[in-house]
Amino acid sequence: MPYHNLAPILVLAFASAASYAASSHHGGSHIEWAACDASVVNDTSLSCGFLEVPLDYHDPSVGNARLAIIKANATGERRGSVFFNPGGPGGSGLQSVQEDKELLLQVTGGVYDIVSWDPRGVGNLTIPGEIFCFDSFADYSAFFKGTIELTGIEETGNFTEPADVKALLEQAPIMQKKYEEVGQRCRRSSSSKYLKYVGTAAAVRDMVSIANVLDGPNAPINYLGISYGTLIGSWFVNMFPERVGRVILDGVLDPIAFATEEPGKTFSSQLVSVDTIYKALITGCALTGPSGCAAASKGDGPLDIDAKFQALLKTAYDATKANASVPITSGQLRVELFGEMYSPVSWPNLANEEYPQIVQIVNGEGPANASHALRRRSKDLVRRNPLVKRGSQSNDSPSYTSIAILCGDSVDLRGTTMEDVFKGIISTARNVSHISGSVWPAPFYQCAFWPVRSAERYEGPFNKTLANRILVASNILDPITPLPSAERLAALLGQDAVLIRQNGFGHTTESAPSACMNGIFNAYMTNGTLPPNGTVCEVDADFEVFDGVNTLDILAHIPSTDV
Template sequence: MHLIVLAAILIGSLAEAAVLRDEQRVGGGNQSAFQWGPCDPSIVTNPSISCSFFEIPLDYHDLFAGYGRIAVAKANATAERFGTLFVNPGGPGQSGLAVLDAFGPMVLALTGGHYDVVSWDPRGVGPLTIPGDIQCFSSIEEYNTFWNGTIELTGIEMTGNFTDPEDIKALLSQAPIMQKKYEELGKRCLQQPSGQYLQYVGTAATVRDMVAMADALDGPNAPINYAGISYGTILGSWFINRRVVLDGVINPAFLATEETITFWPKLLVDADKVYDAFVTGCALSGPDGCAIATEGQSPADVDATIQGLIKRAHDAARKNSSIPVTSTDIRLELFGAMYFPDEWAPLANVSYPQAVAAVDAESGSNDLRARAMRRGLRKRQANQVPTYNGPAISCSDSVNSRGTTMTDVFKEIISSSRTSSHIFSSIWPDMFQYCPFWPVRAVERYQGPFNKTLANKVLIISNTYDPVTPVSGARALAELLGDDGVLVLQDGFGCINQIAFAYFVNGTIPADNNTLCQVDTDYEPFAGVDTEAILAALSF
C-alpha cells in the first residue's frame, strides 16, 4: 500500500553473496557489459532514464543451457554517487522498467540522489527480456474458447462468507473440470515458444542475475543495494547482508516450504481490516464525499449497501452468466482499490454508481469490468492475449506438488472465506492456485535457511493495514532474523520516509525495535476525512 515507501527500501547483499559471487562472473566487473541508450518508448517515456540489455546464463550451474538477456533501465544519481540501487516492484510478474518510469524521481529523492537507480524486467516478464512474457495461448480467441463455460472467465459467485449451499455446490461441481483444464494448461504452456524457458524462471535465478549486474556495474564484491516491495521482499530475504529495508513483507520460510493454496489466505488476513477502513471513511465523509453512503449512515450501513449490490449481481448471474457486471467484478474492483487509498474516492464516486446502474439493468456499461481486467487480476483483456508471468514465477519457486486436487483448492477457498477474508478470498483466478498443477519447477529453488548472522541490522517495515502483505509476515521475518532485524510499523494505510532517508544516506536505524510510526494527518482518502479520523473510528 505504500506508493512512497516503494521508493524507500534499501537492501544489501545476500546472506550467500560470497557463494554466489564465487560461482558467477557475468559482466566481469566492467560497465562495458551495459550499452546504455534510449528506452523503448512504449514502456519508458521519461527521457532522463536510459536503457540497456544484460546477458545472463539461463542456468548458472550449467552454462551449456544457453543464454538469455534482461532489459534494464537506469536513472542516474543526482548527487555524490554511493553506488547502484536495484529496484524490484513485486508481483511477481510486474515490469521493473515501467515502475522506474513512474517512480524513478521519487526513488532518487528519497535516497538523496546518491544512487544510480536501476530496475529491470526479470526473467518471465515483459516483451524485451529473454525469457520474457510467458504465453500459453496464441490468441485471445483461443484463450476464450479454452476457458469457455468455466469460472476462469466468470469468476466464483458467492455472497457473505460462503455459506450458501447452492454456491458451495456450484463451485465444487467445477472441480473436476478445472483440474483437467489446469493440467491441460500446463501442457499448452510447455508447447508454446516460451515453454522452453519455464524451468529457468524463478527467484533464485533472479537473485543471481542481480548479483551479476552489480558485479558489472560496481565491481566484484561491492555491496549490493536493492529496493523491493511485496514479492520484492522475497528477493530481499534471499539476498540480505548489508543495509536492508524490507517493506510489505512476505514470510519467506512459509513460501519456500508450504503449498501455495494455503499461502494466499495467509496473505489476506488483514484485507478485511483495510476494507473496514474504506467503509468507515466513506461513512464519515457521507454522501458529499462518498456516493455509496447516505446521510447519517454507519460503516455497517455502508458495508450492507455494498453487500446488497454484490448479492444482486450474484443473483443476476445465477439467472444469466453473461451479465455485464458480476459479483466477482465488484470484489475485484474493491480489492484493487484496497491497495491504494488514493483510489477509494474514485471507486466510491465513479465506479460504484456505474456498477449499480449495470447491475440494476442487468446490462449496460462494461466500464467496471474493463477496469478490473486492466488490473491484471483476471487476465482476460479484451484485445490482449493473457500472459502467465505471475504463475510461472510463483510456481517455479513452489514446493513440489503434494497430491493436491482442485477440490482441495476449492475447499480451502470456502474455508478461508470464513476465517481469512470473507470478501476477497474467493477472487479467482489467483496465481498461487495454479501451482499444484503447474508442470515445471525451477532448476534452482532456495528453501532456507533464513536466520544467518548478518553483517548489519536489517530494517523491516510493515503497514498495520495492508490488504495482501499482513504485518504477521514482517513479524515472522523479524523473529527469524532475531537481533539482526529491527521492525518498524506504520500505523495506517509518516515517519517511514524520514527513517528510510536516514538509512539510505547515513545507515542510521531506529534505536528501538517495534518502532511505531503514526499516520499522516494531512492525507484524506475521502474529502474532509483523514486517516487519523478513520483509525480513531475503527478503534471503537
C-alpha cells in the same frame, strides 16, 4: 503514484532493441548505457542497457539470458547503486523507474543510482520475455468459457449456503482438468524452454551479476524490494549474506511459508487484514458523507454503507443465478473490491466514479446509448484482477509470467486436488475474509497443477548472519502481505533486522504518504541510521483519504462488528 500498484502492468515495448548496444557476455566488465527509446521512456535523464547472464548459473552450457536494465542517475555525489524490484511477480522494473524515479531518489537520499531491470519473464526486451500460453485473449476465453476462470466464484452469506458450496465443488474436476491442460499448453508454447529459468533464485543471481558489473564483485549490494520484491530480498540476504549492503523490504511475503507449503494453502494467511481494510473504506465513506462519497446517504454509519455493498453483491449474485451472461457477476465485484484494498488513494474514485457506474451495470439501468460504455466498463472489471497480470500483445493474451515464477518456485507437487483447493477457499471465506476469501482466479491456486519447477530454488535457512543490518517495513493493515509476515522475517533475522510499522492501511507503506517513514528510509540509506525496533510511523495527517477525513480519523472509528 505509489510504486506498489499490482494492477495489470503495461509491459514496455521498445521500437528496436538494436537502439541499445548489447552488453558483454557473462564475466564481462561493463554495461553499455544509451538513451532509452523516446516512444517508451520519455524521461531523457534515464539510461538503458543490456547484460547477458547464464540462463542456468550451475550449467552455463544451457545458454544465456539477456536482461533489460534501466538507470536513474544519482542527484548528489554518487555512492553506488540501489537495486529496485517493484513486485508482482511480473512487475516491470523499466516501467517502475520511469514512473517513480522522483520517489525512489527521495527515499534513498539521491546519493545512489537507481537501477532496475525487467526480470526474466517480463516484457519483450529481457530474454526470456513474457510467458504466453494462449495465442490471444479470445483463445483464452474460449478455453475457459463457462467456468469460474472468467466469472469468478458466486457465493453469498459468507459461503455458508449449501447450494453455493455444492455448485463450487461440482466444478472441481472441470477446473482441475483445465489447469492441468493449461500446464501442458504452456509446455508446448514458444515459452516452454524457459519455464524453469524464470524463478526467484535466478532473479537474485541476476541482480548480483548486474551489481558485480556496476559496483564491483565485492561491493555491498543495496536493495529496495516491495511486495514480491521482498521475496527476492529475503532470498538475496540469505543466499549472499556477505554482500548485504543497505536493504529495505516493504510489504513482506513470508519466506518460510513460501519455502515449505503450496502457495494455495498459505494464501488464506495473506488475507487476514482484508476485511478490516474494507471496514476502513466504508468508515471513511460514512465519515465524509454524501458530499465526498456517492455510496453514503445523510446520517449513514459504516454498517449502512456495508449494507449497500452487500446488497449490490446480492443483486449481482441473483442476476447471475438467473442469467449466466450478465455484464458483471458478484465474483467479479469481489475481485474489484479486493483490488481497491491495495490503494486508499483510489477510494474516492471508487466511491464517486466507479460505484455509481457499477450500480447501473448491476441493475441494468441507464439510457440505451450508455449500454455499450457500461458493458465496456464491465469488461474492464473482469480484467482488473490485481492478482492476474495481462500481457502486452496486441491481442492481449493473458501473461502466465506470475504463475510461472510463483509456481516454479513452489514446493514439489503433493497430489493436492482442486476439491482440496476449493474446500480451502470456502473455509477462507467463512473464517478469514468474508469480502475476498473467494477471490478467483489467483495464480497461487494454480501451483498444485503447474508441471514445471525452477532449475534452482532457495529453501532456507532464512536466519543467516548478514554483513549489514536491514530494514523491514509493513503497514499495520496490508491486504496481501500482512504484518505477521514482516514480523516473522524480522524475527528470523534477529539482530540483523529492524522492523518498522506504519499505522495505516493499503499494500506497502508507500500506499499512503508518511514523512516519518520516508525520513527513516532516507536516514538509513544515507547514514546507515536505524530506528528502534518496533518504531511506529503515522501516515501524514494532511493526507485525506476522503474529503475532510484522514487515516487516523478512520482508524478511530472502524466498527468492531464483523462485516
